[in-house]
Amino acid sequence: MRQIYLLSMEADSAAADEIETLLHQRGYMVRRAEEKxxxxxxxxxxVTLALWSHAAQFSSKQILFTNRAIDAWTEGRLIFARLDHTLLPRGLSDIEAIDLSFAPARIASVWKIVEAAQAIDRAAELKPSEEAGGGSDDGFSRDEESGSAAATAEKPVRRFASGPAWIVGLVAACAFVSMGFLSMPHASNLLVGLAALVWGVVAGVLAGYLAGARTEDLPEAAEDPRPAPRRSAEARSAPTAPDMAPAHGQSAPVFVSYSRHNGEIVYPLVAEVEAAGRAVWIDRQAIEAGGNWAGMIVRAIRDADTFCLMCSAEAFQSDNVRREIYIADKYKRKLLPVRLDSAEMPEDFEYFLIDRQWLDLTGIAPEERASRLTALLVR
Incomplete structure (x- = not known):
């Protein structure tokens, strides 16, 4: 594979040129964007290599830069590097960043980029084999499989149906024997029998092949016309996330994004919604940013029909919340922002929520908040 997309700002073109040259020397194809x-x-x-810097932080395209980097992170194909010691952006501040701030040491530091890219490529190569064995459940959509692999998997294999072959063969043999005695009364019985046997075998093989092909074309589900139940996001996450709230039999739950600092407020609200019969996907235990976090969250948000964002000062500072709202916007999920306090909404959140209908709980009595939220989510 050995392909790297270099995500950088125009102001950092000199550093990007240097890094591109170093990567070319190590056998990588590098693509850079010139879009304005x-x-x-x-x-x-x-693989996306994002170069973060002071110029990126104060650029008018900072939100687009961050969103593009988060998009690569959700696919497990992001390498994040910093050209200086500017604070990392919200949504990526907890991601390990390669330090390229010391220009004379970049020749040595670029090996860290190469090693990270090789690790990503190795993981991508192992992923199909794990899926084939049923041992992987990383949450990424299977429609991302290559077209050739999908075509191979869906190509029908014709089987030979022995039952129709024997029946047609015997009937054909008898017919040929009868015709032989009628049309060739002076011919040898042995020759007539052999000819009938040969033509009977040919007819039987052809009938068995055609019957097997027709049988293969029938859907496998014909034996049981009832559709297989679709597992909820919670059910699929159970092996790796036993702390998730269980589903209530609905295929499209509500995904609740929040800061755990607001757990005392959020949990009673969620309990009320669940009691009313609405399925909820919520992480009640801190999931580390590494490991299977990306796959688990992507899968849960993709399978939900509503993304409920519990807005607060703590949520606005959360990297996890920032990534989750980006994923929800990427999959065009219905966004329901719920205001828990009067914290001012940052620009990067306003980018997603400015035109959404809000549920403001700050002016509502605590005992009425759950019913207000339930009324919107349970219909």
Whole structure:
């Protein structure tokens, strides 16, 4: 694969040129964007190297830069590097960053980029084999499989149906024997029998092949016309996240994004919604940013129909919340912002929530808050 997309600002072009040259020397193909208004999406099997800097932090495209980096992170294909010691952006401040701030040491530091890219490529190579064995459940959509692999998996295999073959063969043999005696009364019985046997075998093989092909074309679900139940996000997450709230039999739960600092407020609200029969996906235990966090969250948000964001000063400072709202916007989920306090909404959150209908709980009595939220989520 050995393909890297270099995500950087125009003001950092000198550093980007240097890093691109170093990567070329190590056998990598490097792609850079020249767009003025947006960054292009990642290509398949392409690693994104994001170069964060003071110029990026104060650029008018800072939100677009961060969103593009988060998009690569959700796919497990992000390498984050810093060109100086500017504070990392919200949503990525807990991601390990390669330090490229000391320019004379970049020749040595670029090996860290190469090692990270190789690790990502190795993980991508192992992923299909794990899925084939049923041992992987990382949450990424299976429609991301390559077209050739999908075509191979869906190609029907024709089987030979022996029952129709024997029946047609015997009937054909008898017919040929009868015709032989009628049309060739002076022919040898042995020759007539052999000819009938040969033609009977040919007819039987052809009938068995055609019957097997027709049988293969029938849907496998014909034996049981009832559709298989669709597992909820909680059910699929159970092996790796036993702390998630159980589903209530609904296929599209509500995903609740919040800061655990607000747990005392959020948990009673969620309990009321669940008691009313609405399925809820909520992380009641801190999930580390590494490991399977990306796959688990992407899967849960993708399978939900509503993204309920519990807005507060703590939530606005959370990297996890920032990533979750980006994923919800990416999959076009219905966004329901719920205001828990009067904290001012940052610009990067306003980017997603400015035109959404809000539920403001700050002016509502505590005992009425749960019913207000339930009324919106349970209909």
């Amino acid at each position: 208004f947006a960054f292009p999406p990642a290509r398949r099997q392409e």
